[in-house]
Amino acid sequence: xxxQYLEGGFADPPRAAAHAFRAALQALSRPGRIETLSGATPPxxxxxxxxxxxxxxxxxxxPVHLGPSHDTEALRGWITFHTGxxxxxxxxxxxxxxxxxxxxxxxxxxxxxxxxxxxxATLIVEMPALSATGARLTGPGIETEAxxxxxxxxxxxxxxxxxxxxxxxxxxxxxRVAGLPRSTRVEEV
Amino acid sequence: xxxxxxxxxNRGNDMTASDYNFAYLxxxxxxxxxxAILKGVAIPGYQVPFASREMPMPYGWGTGGVQxxxxxxxxxxxxxxxxxxxxxTTNAVSIRKFFEKTAGxxxxxxxxxxxxxxxxxRIPETSxxxxxxxxxxxxxxxxxxxxxxxxxxxxxxxxLQDYGLMHVKLYEDISRHGEIATAYAYPVKVEGRYxxxxxxxxxxxNPKLESAALQLFGAGRExxxxxxxxxxxxxxxxxxDYPFDPSKAPHPCxxxxxxxxxxxxxxxxxxxxxMFVCSDTDYCAGRREDAA
Numbered sequence: 001x002x003x004q005y006l007e008g009g010f011a012d013p014p015r016a017a018a019h020a021f022r023a024a025l026q027a028l029s030r031p032g033r034i035e036t037l038s039g040a041t042p043p044x045x046x047x048x049x050x051x052x053x054x055x056x057x058x059x060x061x062x063p064v065h066l067g068p069s070h071d072t073e074a075l076r077g078w079i080t081f082h083t084g085x086x087x088x089x090x091x092x093x094x095x096x097x098x099x100x101x102x103x104x105x106x107x108x109x110x111x112x113x114x115x116x117x118x119x120x121a122t123l124i125v126e127m128p129a130l131s132a133t134g135a136r137l138t139g140p141g142i143e144t145e146a147x148x149x150x151x152x153x154x155x156x157x158x159x160x161x162x163x164x165x166x167x168x169x170x171x172x173x174x175x176r177v178a179g180l181p182r183s184t185r186v187e188e189v
Numbered sequence: 190x191x192x193x194x195x196x197x198x199n200r201g202n203d204m205t206a207s208d209y210n211f212a213y214l215x216x217x218x219x220x221x222x223x224x225a226i227l228k229g230v231a232i233p234g235y236q237v238p239f240a241s242r243e244m245p246m247p248y249g250w251g252t253g254g255v256q257x258x259x260x261x262x263x264x265x266x267x268x269x270x271x272x273x274x275x276x277x278t279t280n281a282v283s284i285r286k287f288f289e290k291t292a293g294x295x296x297x298x299x300x301x302x303x304x305x306x307x308x309x310x311r312i313p314e315t316s317x318x319x320x321x322x323x324x325x326x327x328x329x330x331x332x333x334x335x336x337x338x339x340x341x342x343x344x345x346x347x348x349l350q351d352y353g354l355m356h357v358k359l360y361e362d363i364s365r366h367g368e369i370a371t372a373y374a375y376p377v378k379v380e381g382r383y384x385x386x387x388x389x390x391x392x393x394x395n396p397k398l399e400s401a402a403l404q405l406f407g408a409g410r411e412x413x414x415x416x417x418x419x420x421x422x423x424x425x426x427x428x429x430d431y432p433f434d435p436s437k438a439p440h441p442c443x444x445x446x447x448x449x450x451x452x453x454x455x456x457x458x459x460x461x462x463x464m465f466v467c468s469d470t471d472y473c474a475g476r477r478e479d480a481a
Binding site: 013014015017018019021022024025026028029030056057058059061062114115116117118120122139140141142143163164168181182183 | 345
């Protein structure tokens with residue numbers, strides 16, 4: 001283990017995790033809303049926002065999958081040291097981290113079962129940038145409509161079609177995060 | 190031998206915030222609850238199982254709500270706690286003090302000033318806003334439980350969207366009483382999918398379930414968390430010829446004169462004297478202040 005694994009966690013874990021969770025909760029309960037998520041400095045290529053999500057939500061009980069874009073020695077060591085989460089293949093992951101391309105094919109991830117739809121994966125999708133433009137979002141958490149730059153729309157339409165099954169997404173870029181739960185309807189504009 | 194000498198005198202009395210982790214719960218527990226809350230938000234109305242912890246209060250006193258609040262609180266939050274609409278009842282006061290001590294958060298009795306409101310069996314009369322979270326204490330989260338005692342069966346019924354039994358129950362109300370006699374914990378359908386128990390709020394409050402605020406529900410003993418995100422469609426179950434009626438006592442409030450609030454009946458003497466007053470104490474006090 002090298003020293004860089006040990007750095008970059010929350011300075012004050014209870015309070016930093018509380019702030020990070022509230023940002024994640026606001027993002028997921030108001031799809032399209034972009035929130036600030038900071039406090040973590042994970043090794044590249046992981047963004048601070050994605051790092052804060054991992055520190056806030058993952059531990060020894062949540063298997064994590066790293067897409068090829070993020071499957072580096074440094075990040076594996078950092079996640080293992082700070083969260084204790086086992087690193088696994090896509091099929092058994094509770095959380096997955098990577099760029100949208102790196103997480104393909106998307107159908108590998110758990111979508112829950114009819115009786116336990118909550119047993120589904122949460123994808124943390126790293127984006128080059130986040131903006132409230134692009135695809136039109138409607139559904140729970142959205143008063144009229146919202147916009148969010150998504151990597152594509154077809155996959156999210158398919159995901160909505162099998163509601164209440166499906167995966168849920170956080171999109172991260174730098175210290176910013178947006179949420180897209182399975183309940184959101186996505187339309188190409 | 191065990192060292193039985195007390196490590197510090199008056200341990201029970203001089204505990205301060207620094208003796209507890211922030212908001213009482215340990216971080217591993219908070220992560221588990223936070224994951225359940227996020228899945229609840231993603232599947233509105235679905236009851237997410239969670240590993241409810243023993244809290245320093247008995248089941249039935251809001252342990253589910255307290256755990257959800259503890260997982261959501263940040264040091265900057267302002268907390269309001271109500272019990273049947275009142276800020277000054279035992280349950281509300283002790284939960285408010287609990288978080289003042291363990292999380293060091295500011296507290297208020299004013300609905301508009303609160304960022305997190307934990308409630309037992311009421312939705313505040315003042316409309317909630319975007320920045321607020323309403324946390325419900327839930328005794329029995331399963332709306333079908335009194336119709337079907339088996340969890341295996343009710344889980345299957347939710348999976349298959351088999352809610353006929355609930356409509357039969359409402360129909361039997363009509364055939365027996367001439368109207369739907371369910372007055373509280375009135376079942377709702379969330380976003381056209383899951384039938385949900387809104388906790389034992391009066392059916393008067395059901396229209397307020399469609400809100401700009403995020404609503405989270407915690408059932409400690411039954412180990413379930415569920416959610417209604419802002420602006421989610423929430424429909425009270427009814428029939429075309431017996432539409433949902435959010436009725437209330439046909440009186441104005443005896444203190445503030447409001448005619449559009451949910452009222453408590455208060456017995457004032459042993460001669461049969463009684464009065465009807467707003468159940469939401471903050472709303473009632475605010476109206477009286479404005480009038481004065």
